[in-house]
Amino acid sequence: MSNATLPGDAPGGRRALAVWSVGVSVYFVAVIFRTSLGVAGLDAADRFHVGASALSTFSILQLLVYAGMQIPVGLLVDRLGTKKVLSIGAVLFTAGQLGFAFSPSYGTALASRALLGCGDAMTFISVLRLGTRWFPARRGPLVAQLAGLVGMAGNLVSTLVLARLLHGLGWTPAFAGSALAGAVVLVLTLLFLKDHPEGHEPEPSPHQGAAYVRRQISAAWREPGTRLGLWVHFTTQFPAMVFLLLWGLPFLVRAQGLSRATAGELLTLVVLSNMVIGLVYGQIVARHHAARLPLALGTVAATASLWALTLAWPGEHAPMGLLAALCAVLGACGPASMLGFDFARPANPPERQGTASGITNMGGFVASMTTLFAIGVLLDATGDDYTVAFSAVFVLQALGVSQILRLRGRAARRERERLVASRVETVHVPAA
Numbered sequence: 001m002s003n004a005t006l007p008g009d010a011p012g013g014r015r016a017l018a019v020w021s022v023g024v025s026v027y028f029v030a031v032i033f034r035t036s037l038g039v040a041g042l043d044a045a046d047r048f049h050v051g052a053s054a055l056s057t058f059s060i061l062q063l064l065v066y067a068g069m070q071i072p073v074g075l076l077v078d079r080l081g082t083k084k085v086l087s088i089g090a091v092l093f094t095a096g097q098l099g100f101a102f103s104p105s106y107g108t109a110l111a112s113r114a115l116l117g118c119g120d121a122m123t124f125i126s127v128l129r130l131g132t133r134w135f136p137a138r139r140g141p142l143v144a145q146l147a148g149l150v151g152m153a154g155n156l157v158s159t160l161v162l163a164r165l166l167h168g169l170g171w172t173p174a175f176a177g178s179a180l181a182g183a184v185v186l187v188l189t190l191l192f193l194k195d196h197p198e199g200h201e202p203e204p205s206p207h208q209g210a211a212y213v214r215r216q217i218s219a220a221w222r223e224p225g226t227r228l229g230l231w232v233h234f235t236t237q238f239p240a241m242v243f244l245l246l247w248g249l250p251f252l253v254r255a256q257g258l259s260r261a262t263a264g265e266l267l268t269l270v271v272l273s274n275m276v277i278g279l280v281y282g283q284i285v286a287r288h289h290a291a292r293l294p295l296a297l298g299t300v301a302a303t304a305s306l307w308a309l310t311l312a313w314p315g316e317h318a319p320m321g322l323l324a325a326l327c328a329v330l331g332a333c334g335p336a337s338m339l340g341f342d343f344a345r346p347a348n349p350p351e352r353q354g355t356a357s358g359i360t361n362m363g364g365f366v367a368s369m370t371t372l373f374a375i376g377v378l379l380d381a382t383g384d385d386y387t388v389a390f391s392a393v394f395v396l397q398a399l400g401v402s403q404i405l406r407l408r409g410r411a412a413r414r415e416r417e418r419l420v421a422s423r424v425e426t427v428h429v430p431a432a
Helices: 014-041 041-048 053-082 082-102 106-120 124-134 137-169 170-178 180-192 209-222 223-255 260-287 290-312 320-330 333-344 348-381 386-390 393-425
Strands: none
Touching: 014 041, 014 053, 014 082, 014 106, 014 124, 014 170, 014 180, 014 223, 014 333, 014 393, 041 053, 041 082, 041 106, 041 223, 053 082, 053 124, 053 209, 053 223, 053 348, 082 106, 082 124, 082 170, 082 180, 124 137, 124 209, 137 170, 137 333, 170 180, 170 393, 180 209, 180 320, 209 223, 209 320, 209 348, 223 290, 223 320, 223 333, 223 348, 223 393, 260 290, 260 333, 290 320, 290 333, 290 386, 290 393, 333 348, 348 386, 348 393, 386 393
């Protein structure tokens, strides 16, 4: 793909980076709140006196709300703009984190996680839209990977900082204190965020009501690139999400016999690997657009292979080297899932980017929610047999790969047609 600036491209530059940084800081805090249960799972089980299935319900409900909100949020971003949606999201996820801090019972804690999931759902699509409005199209893959990298930095904060606060200060001070970060990013958003640079205002929206909603969703879904993006996101993201969000710590402590400290270090390795691989994938795709699908399928193959080897290890516990390799490979899942947006983005015009991103972003979270539930049920049914429970990963990977292979040809042909059409339009633009 040519690196030439296309007509109508956003200018980029320092101003774009400053505005985008404000938006991505909201996503950063949302990920801290989203993943906070991953380091507090065992504490939550003791605090609310629940088993594996009930514990998984926290994350399942949060992801159910998140996934269910993706298309509505995409429509809202296309209709209202980034600033308004991010502001609403910051209010909601901050309220959810505060509610979780002070929840006296399992029911109120569930409601708080649902509220948090609702606010969290409004962040990532908004940040993607902000990137497309402020940066040139050729920077899209790298900007998206950088957004994912910042999100993983939030995961790192929850793994390292929040875990220590939780065990040093206790449940309520740790969660209530972390909620202050939500108030900070809300103020930054209200004061400094702009939806687009001057001179790049979107076309006025004549649309109103349900007809517009149906048109946006239908048009985005008809594009093979949108559906391929959804299935790439579905297949690649969930193994690491499930591991970091809830089941990684119990698996490493209870099934592999590690201390909490050592398990925490391995969770940190997943995050650090994600950040490094995200930069590598972003650079590769920015230079070689055709590398998107090989990178995605290669990540799925590597993840499945390491999980199979770990679960089938003949000894009582897998060796530390294998567990470290598994965690390093899981770090590639997040960057690979971002490739889904690189299929959906060129398949849709600017006024439909939010909706298309929402559809794509549903994929990984639906898969994560399904796997979280399946693992919890299987653990309870088998008396905490993690080998059987984590085998659910392979079922969803097989489903996702079959859909990717089915859609890849149609998506590639459609993308080539759009590229040819855009080149023809560029040739016929009259000289200034």
